[in-house]
Amino acid sequence: MTAAIRFEQVSKSFAGKEVVNDLNLTINQGELFVLVGNSGSGKTTSIKMINRLVDPTAGRVYVNEQLTTAYDIQKLRWQIGYVLQQIALFPNMTVAKNIGLIPEIQGKAKSAGWDQTKKIKDLLQEVNLDPASYYNRYPSELSGGEQQRIGILRAIAAKPPIVLMDEPFSALDPLSRTNLQDLVLKLHQEMNNTIVFVTHDMNEALKLADRIGIMQNGNLIQVAEPQEILRNPANQFVHEFFRGSLGNDIYQTSLHEASLFIRLSKHSGQNVKVTGTISIDAKLAKLIDLLSSAEEVAVQDEKGEILGYANRQWVMKYLSELNRNH
Numbered sequence: 001m002t003a004a005i006r007f008e009q010v011s012k013s014f015a016g017k018e019v020v021n022d023l024n025l026t027i028n029q030g031e032l033f034v035l036v037g038n039s040g041s042g043k044t045t046s047i048k049m050i051n052r053l054v055d056p057t058a059g060r061v062y063v064n065e066q067l068t069t070a071y072d073i074q075k076l077r078w079q080i081g082y083v084l085q086q087i088a089l090f091p092n093m094t095v096a097k098n099i100g101l102i103p104e105i106q107g108k109a110k111s112a113g114w115d116q117t118k119k120i121k122d123l124l125q126e127v128n129l130d131p132a133s134y135y136n137r138y139p140s141e142l143s144g145g146e147q148q149r150i151g152i153l154r155a156i157a158a159k160p161p162i163v164l165m166d167e168p169f170s171a172l173d174p175l176s177r178t179n180l181q182d183l184v185l186k187l188h189q190e191m192n193n194t195i196v197f198v199t200h201d202m203n204e205a206l207k208l209a210d211r212i213g214i215m216q217n218g219n220l221i222q223v224a225e226p227q228e229i230l231r232n233p234a235n236q237f238v239h240e241f242f243r244g245s246l247g248n249d250i251y252q253t254s255l256h257e258a259s260l261f262i263r264l265s266k267h268s269g270q271n272v273k274v275t276g277t278i279s280i281d282a283k284l285a286k287l288i289d290l291l292s293s294a295e296e297v298a299v300q301d302e303k304g305e306i307l308g309y310a311n312r313q314w315v316m317k318y319l320s321e322l323n324r325n326h
């Protein structure tokens with residue numbers, strides 16, 4: 001696998017205060033990597049060192065195996081789309097102008113075989129905004145969610161191989177947020193680019209990530225696939241952070257309800273130890289709690305009869321099913 005982005009012993013201090021401490025991380029090409037952590041933990045500073053909005057105090061950052069400092073900074077940034085929470089669309093430009101801006105600046109818009117108008121219309125179609133109605137609108141004529149869609153299109157219009165997204169949906173209502181998360185997953189699948197997505201919301205991270213990196217006080221304390229974080233939180237902080245997200249409604253579903261979507265498994269076989277039992281009426285949050293120390297749990301009805309077995313894969317399947325249907 002090729003590294004799209006590599007941090008090597010990277011630290012950053014502001015006025016003598018270290019905010020990123022010895023960051024070592026490789027993000028693979030085509031990966032959707034989610035950096036999650038509390039506010040102030042150093043997420044934004046870390047990703048700004050990729051496009052050199054911030055330069056490290058110590059260490060090296062590589063993009064496509066080349067030191068970021070060895071790039072012409074303009075060329076570096078052209079390879080990297082950037083989406084922020086507060087998308088700054090140019091208020092005096094139409095939607096189409098805003099989307100087409102970067103290919104325009106790069107001179108791509110006039111290159112052979114590049115039909116700028118068609119590209120923009122296709123992109124609008126891609127995010128379910130009817131070109132006939134949206135192409136000539138101004139940003140003030142869009143809802144927050146629509147503006148954010150345009151911001152994403154602007155970031156990807158020139159097809160950059162890397163896209164950085166810094167809490168892009170945290171100011172949106174839950175429905176727009178869910179829709180845009182689905183959009184990110186879809187675009188990622190279609191474009192096969194590398195995405196680094198920053199959030200403080202563990203649910204968002206679990207939904208989107210190929211791998212999750214968890215930051216605390218400037219330290220990257222765990223990098224793992226969502227399932228692995230569920231199974232094996234690196235420390236108490238990660239455990240609590242994840243449990244914080246368990247307060248979310250979806251974890252209050254009963255196993256009974258969840259099992260209507262994803263059938264409970266048969267016992268996975270002799271290699272897997274069943275530890276403990278749980279009632280079919282219990283909540284998903286309780287099951288996840290048990291699964292932090294058990295591989296598989298037997299699910300019982302009120303008479304104590306075993307209805308099936310639940311493991312982490314089952315939980316993940318249910319969560320991703322929910323995300324699909326939302």
Ligand SMILES: Nc1ncnc2c1ncn2[C@@H]1O[C@H](COP(=O)(O)OP(=O)(O)O)[C@@H](O)[C@H]1O
Binds near residue numbers: 040041
């Ligand atoms: N330009 C700056 N000057 C001084 N301190 C900064 C600057 N940028 C960020 N910080 C500090 O660095 C720490 C990490 O910030 P940040 O990377 O924005 O965290 P996060 O994105 O996880 O909320 C915070 O304490 C923040 O106040």
Ligand SMILES: [Mg+2]
Binds near residue numbers: 043044045166
């Ligand atoms: Mg931030």
